[in-house]
Amino acid sequence: MSSTTPLLDVSGLTKHFPIKGGFPIRRTVGAVQAVDGLDFQVAEGESLGLVGESGCGKSTTGRLITRLLEPTGGRIAYRGEDITHAGRKQLAPIRSEIQMIFQDPYASLNPRQTVGKIISGPMEINDIHPAGGREARVRELLEIVGLNPEHYNRFPHEFSGGQRQRIGVARALALEPKLIVADEPVSALDVSIQAQVVNLLQKVQRDLGIAFVFIAHDLAVVRHFSQRVAVMYLGRIVEIADRDDLYGNPRHPYTRALLSAVPEATVQDEGVQGRERIRLVGDVPSPINPPSGCRFRTRCWKATEKCATEAPPLVQVEGNKPGHLTACHYPETTDVPATVPAPRLAKDPEAAA
Amino acid sequence: MTPPTPSAAAPLEVTDESVAKSPTPSTHKGSEGRSPGRLAWNRFKRDRTGVMSACIVGFFFVIAVAAPLIAKLYGKDPYTTYASQRPELLNPFAYPSGPNGGMSSEFWFGIEPQLGRDVFTFLLYAIRNSLGIALAATVLTVVVGVVIGTTAGYLGGKTDYLVGRVIDILLSFPSTLFFIAFMPVVFGLFVAPDEEIPTWLRATALIIVLSAFGWASIARLLRGQVLGLREREFVEAAKVTGASPGRIVFKELLPNLWTPIIIQTTLMLPAYVTAEAGLAFLGVGMIDPTPDWGVMIARGASFYTEDLTFMLFPGLSMVIFVLAFNLLGDSVRDALDPKSKR
Numbered sequence: 001m002s003s004t005t006p007l008l009d010v011s012g013l014t015k016h017f018p019i020k021g022g023f024p025i026r027r028t029v030g031a032v033q034a035v036d037g038l039d040f041q042v043a044e045g046e047s048l049g050l051v052g053e054s055g056c057g058k059s060t061t062g063r064l065i066t067r068l069l070e071p072t073g074g075r076i077a078y079r080g081e082d083i084t085h086a087g088r089k090q091l092a093p094i095r096s097e098i099q100m101i102f103q104d105p106y107a108s109l110n111p112r113q114t115v116g117k118i119i120s121g122p123m124e125i126n127d128i129h130p131a132g133g134r135e136a137r138v139r140e141l142l143e144i145v146g147l148n149p150e151h152y153n154r155f156p157h158e159f160s161g162g163q164r165q166r167i168g169v170a171r172a173l174a175l176e177p178k179l180i181v182a183d184e185p186v187s188a189l190d191v192s193i194q195a196q197v198v199n200l201l202q203k204v205q206r207d208l209g210i211a212f213v214f215i216a217h218d219l220a221v222v223r224h225f226s227q228r229v230a231v232m233y234l235g236r237i238v239e240i241a242d243r244d245d246l247y248g249n250p251r252h253p254y255t256r257a258l259l260s261a262v263p264e265a266t267v268q269d270e271g272v273q274g275r276e277r278i279r280l281v282g283d284v285p286s287p288i289n290p291p292s293g294c295r296f297r298t299r300c301w302k303a304t305e306k307c308a309t310e311a312p313p314l315v316q317v318e319g320n321k322p323g324h325l326t327a328c329h330y331p332e333t334t335d336v337p338a339t340v341p342a343p344r345l346a347k348d349p350e351a352a353a
Numbered sequence: 354m355t356p357p358t359p360s361a362a363a364p365l366e367v368t369d370e371s372v373a374k375s376p377t378p379s380t381h382k383g384s385e386g387r388s389p390g391r392l393a394w395n396r397f398k399r400d401r402t403g404v405m406s407a408c409i410v411g412f413f414f415v416i417a418v419a420a421p422l423i424a425k426l427y428g429k430d431p432y433t434t435y436a437s438q439r440p441e442l443l444n445p446f447a448y449p450s451g452p453n454g455g456m457s458s459e460f461w462f463g464i465e466p467q468l469g470r471d472v473f474t475f476l477l478y479a480i481r482n483s484l485g486i487a488l489a490a491t492v493l494t495v496v497v498g499v500v501i502g503t504t505a506g507y508l509g510g511k512t513d514y515l516v517g518r519v520i521d522i523l524l525s526f527p528s529t530l531f532f533i534a535f536m537p538v539v540f541g542l543f544v545a546p547d548e549e550i551p552t553w554l555r556a557t558a559l560i561i562v563l564s565a566f567g568w569a570s571i572a573r574l575l576r577g578q579v580l581g582l583r584e585r586e587f588v589e590a591a592k593v594t595g596a597s598p599g600r601i602v603f604k605e606l607l608p609n610l611w612t613p614i615i616i617q618t619t620l621m622l623p624a625y626v627t628a629e630a631g632l633a634f635l636g637v638g639m640i641d642p643t644p645d646w647g648v649m650i651a652r653g654a655s656f657y658t659e660d661l662t663f664m665l666f667p668g669l670s671m672v673i674f675v676l677a678f679n680l681l682g683d684s685v686r687d688a689l690d691p692k693s694k695r
């Protein structure tokens with residue numbers, strides 16, 4: 001592949017879930033604008049973190065990329081090939097290269113299949129015959145993800161959450177993918193186990209050169225994992241940048257708010273002066289009827305008339321390094337630590353997050 | 354998306370107490386996994402009522418299968434009217450001359466009043482025929498119900514809507530009434546009114562009519578289960594790896610549906626046994642001289658005031674069988690789905 005073609009190229013990706021209603025004749029009465037015009041690229045071997053509050057459309061994005069959902073609009077290209085509306089048969093050659101790790105380790109493994117069957121299933125479906133046989137390959141994969149290869153014949157219910165997630169990783173690796181979409185792979189796990197699984201994924205990414213779209217709901221998890229980070233809010237990307245740019249120079253108010261929720265210790269060593277805690281007030285607006293203009297304006301402390309009428313484009317605003325894009329009319333600056341009027345923002349008295 | 358709690362759709366997950374407490378596989382030796390089915394089997398083995406009922410039910414099935422062999426060893430058949438050659442077997446009122454319905458070392462269960470057939474072989478074949486019909490109807494019902502239910506649930510949309518309405522109609526139908534009124538009509542479709550209806554046709558028609566009304570309940574149950582299951586992430590995981598819809602239904606979903614299927618089957622079979630007997634009793638099912646539980650009970654009912662013994666054998670055996678099978682069904686359900694236990 002030419003180096004100019006990114007592994008994954010997403011442009012204008014949109015997913016609206018129709019809302020059916022009405023009596024006696026059911027018809028579409030509205031739409032959940034779960035994902036509304038995403039643009040991003042993932043280079044080969046790169047890890048992109050996708051961060052945002054619950055309900056902002058991260059999982060939908062992941063399912064669109066893996067083609068579990070049919071996009072309403074936009075374009076998804078894999079190695080330059082348009083797969084936006086590819087059917088199952090058409091997708092077959094690419095299928096094995098894009099895999100997914102799921103959020104819920106209890107729901108993502110079939111309770112009636114042994115670990116061996118779960119991991120060898122993908123090879124069976126794609127008619128792959130590894131040298132030495134499938135069973136040997138499964139044992140090898142179990143070894144890679146840090147499980148005992150002798151557990152080949154065990155059933156999922158015999159494993160803990162962390163171990164199950166490792167099985168999920170092994171299944172994703174079975175097809176030797178080039179891209180893995182990991183949808184909050186650790187958020188259902190105990191905090192003590194999260195780090196282990198993240199380390200495993202990191203090892204996998206480095207050793208096998210697999211590109212990741214790593215979905216998380218806070219910036220802390222993604223921080224050590226992703227070279228690039230995209231912050232989502234209500235179905236749109238509000239800021240996307242290389243990791244250090246994003247953590248060191250957050251320009252979007254929402255990114256700032258998210259960063260301030262990350263525990264101090266991990267933020268300060270990045271050279272950013274101890275920033276004050278920003279607590280977002282109010283709820284995330286409904287994606288059925290999102291705010292006009294900038295979608296963050298109902299919770300933004302800097303919102304003006306312009307924010308309500310004009311949607312800010314995702315561009316490289318002044319003071320950003322190349323590749324650092326922000327969608328805000330009044331981007332934040334590092335040297336002015338939050339010019340904050342009281343009603344929209346409260347200072348959090350407790351420093352511990 | 355969802356908290357990691359096992360949903361009701363797959364009630365067979367972490368249910369072994371020892372495993373639930375220490376989910377680390379290192380807690381037991383060996384590499385062989387304990388499958389959900391194995392755990393259920395272990396639970397079942399501990400249930401005494403269940404094991405006993407299973408033995409009784411098994412005994413009935415063995416009898417049914419071995420009926421010709423037993424009859425041969427015993428040296429009689431259910432059709433011969435023994436009293437016509439040996440009139441001394443029946444008294445002048447055509448009731449068995451011996452005590453207890455004519456029970457003797459020669460006629461173990463006695464002699465049938467009026468015609469003088471052998472009760473023992475007649476009952477053997479009655480059990481064989483009745484169980485055969487009920488089993489065939491159950492199998493057909495379950496197959497049709499599973500195929501329609503899972504397909505509708507997995508496809509969803511218009512198919513699901515249509516199937517759902519058909520199920521609603523079938524379930525709201527007074528099926529017993531329908532059987533009585535329409536069985537003759539069904540026979541009439543195949544045979545001219547003055548012709549004799551062949552036995553195989555009666556049996557086949559019964560099986561088909563019973564199944565035609567029976568599949569709806571199991572289909573509805575499975576449809577609901579599939580609706581829950583298909584949203585689960587392991588189905589998505591299979592799709593991501595490129596699994597075909599057929600593979601998803603049969604390899605991913607069906608193994609998770611064995612619990613409700615087995616439970617439904619164990620409930621359905623005794624229900625069909627009684628239904629089949631009921632129809633025969635009412636004269637719209639199997640008829641004399643075909644040996645059949647219902648036929649026997651119907652005949653017994655016509656002279657139970659004079660000869661209770663003849664009524665007793667089919668009646669008791671049927672009560673024992675249905676009771677044992679229902680208890681077995683309960684035990685199977687408890688073993689497969691321990692959460693349903695009160």
Ligand SMILES: Nc1ncnc2c1ncn2[C@@H]1O[C@H](COP(=O)(O)OP(=O)(O)O)[C@@H](O)[C@H]1O
Nearest residue numbers: 017032034053054055056057058059060061287
């Ligand atoms: N199948 C669906 N039908 C209708 N709405 C959906 C569906 N899936 C997700 N949504 C809605 O889309 C929005 C984004 O959901 P999701 O992508 O799961 O968010 P996240 O993963 O970021 O928490 C939510 O408002 C959710 O209710």
Ligand code: SF4
Nearest residue numbers: 294297300307328329
């Ligand atoms: S565009 Fe306006 S409302 Fe939106 S984040 Fe920037 S300042 Fe806030």
Ligand SMILES: [Mg+2]
Nearest residue numbers: 058059184354
């Ligand atoms: Mg999600």
